[in-house]
Amino acid sequence: MKVGVVTFPGxxxxxxxxxxxxxxxxxxxxxxxxxxxxxxxxxxxxLLPGGFSYGDYLRCGAIAAHSPIMREVKAFADAGGPVAGxxxxxxxLCEAGLLPGALIRNRTLxxxxxxxxxxxxxxEAPFTSAYAVGDVLTIPVAHGEGCYSADDATLDELEAxxxxxxxxxxxxxxxxxxxNRNGSARGIAGxxxxxxxxxxxxxxxxxxxxxxxxxxxxxxxxxxxxxHLAPT
Amino acid sequence: xxxxxxxxxxxxxxxILDPQGKAVGxxxxxxGFAGVSxxxxxxxxxxxxxxxxxEEARGQADAMCRQLLANPVTExxxxxxxxxxxxxx
Numbered sequence: 001m002k003v004g005v006v007t008f009p010g011x012x013x014x015x016x017x018x019x020x021x022x023x024x025x026x027x028x029x030x031x032x033x034x035x036x037x038x039x040x041x042x043x044x045x046x047l048l049p050g051g052f053s054y055g056d057y058l059r060c061g062a063i064a065a066h067s068p069i070m071r072e073v074k075a076f077a078d079a080g081g082p083v084a085g086x087x088x089x090x091x092x093l094c095e096a097g098l099l100p101g102a103l104i105r106n107r108t109l110x111x112x113x114x115x116x117x118x119x120x121x122x123x124e125a126p127f128t129s130a131y132a133v134g135d136v137l138t139i140p141v142a143h144g145e146g147c148y149s150a151d152d153a154t155l156d157e158l159e160a161x162x163x164x165x166x167x168x169x170x171x172x173x174x175x176x177x178x179x180n181r182n183g184s185a186r187g188i189a190g191x192x193x194x195x196x197x198x199x200x201x202x203x204x205x206x207x208x209x210x211x212x213x214x215x216x217x218x219x220x221x222x223x224x225x226x227x228h229l230a231p232t
Numbered sequence: 233x234x235x236x237x238x239x240x241x242x243x244x245x246x247x248i249l250d251p252q253g254k255a256v257g258x259x260x261x262x263x264g265f266a267g268v269s270x271x272x273x274x275x276x277x278x279x280x281x282x283x284x285x286x287e288e289a290r291g292q293a294d295a296m297c298r299q300l301l302a303n304p305v306t307e308x309x310x311x312x313x314x315x316x317x318x319x320x321x
Contacts, residue, residue: 058300062300095303104248105252147249183249
């Protein structure tokens with residue numbers, strides 16, 4: 001399996017994503033894709049990493065969403081290719097129209113950098129099949145604009161069609177207002193598109209790859225992808 | 233072609249959480265400006281645009297807002313167009 005990690009100017013989790021794929025999944029190869037290129041190098045999946053692409057100018061992810069490589073990423077996603085956006089990558093996917101809604105300033109106006117509990121609501125390929133529905137994961141968040149926002153009709157549709165993949169919860173898996181520190185609509189931490197091949201989430205699974213660093217709960221994200229792409 | 237001055241005002245849509253506006257409103261109140269309410273913080277984008285007419289300039293600026301300058305999910309925009317003095321029609 002070959003996974004492309006896109007580097008935008010200001011991406012700062014590209015190395016972590018690259019390493020999570022390369023070291024976390026046996027036999028996997030990760031390649032960097034430069035934002036100005038148009039060639040996806042034949043990858044089997046694309047990761048849009050976290051960071052502050054284009055300095056978060058205008059709106060988070062707004063300018064990256066129109067960078068050259070995104071034309072190919074959109075075509076790849078439209079053809080069913082697995083695409084995940086983590087943190088700034090999630091913001092980019094929303095700005096690019098690959099996922100509905102938007103990520104706006106945290107309710108508290110504070111940048112939140114801490115481990116968060118996430119409840120898994122969908123355990124399916126390509127990104128969450130290694131988990132079980134109801135699992136409570138500990139995965140760090142680090143964002144100033146992570147408050148998921150969409151109109152009620154969109155939120156209702158996301159819920160009715162099983163497209164909410166992760167929600168912020170407490171240690172016991174209860175989705176509470178206190179656990180939802182950034183103020184996201186309905187506690188949403190991650191969603192997928194209708195076809196299921198595009199996922200966006202604010203928490204950083206690539207930063208939860210080793211118990212020594214606090215949690216290895218993110219490894220399942222990369223194992224899921226590996227399982228999905230493994231030749232059968 | 234005429235050179236136009238374009239001003240785009242982008243504001244958080246009504247009903248969308250605007251913590252920045254809330255914080256600014258709170259700070260104004262604590263300074264003693266008791267009459268302040270509904271404070272909202274947006275952004276102003278200005279640029280020059282060469283176009284054949286006022287309508288064309290406005291149409292282009294609207295398209296820019298929809299595609300990039302504003303996020304239609306969370307923001308409203310308002311475009312102001314003014315022909316620059318000394319610009320030949």
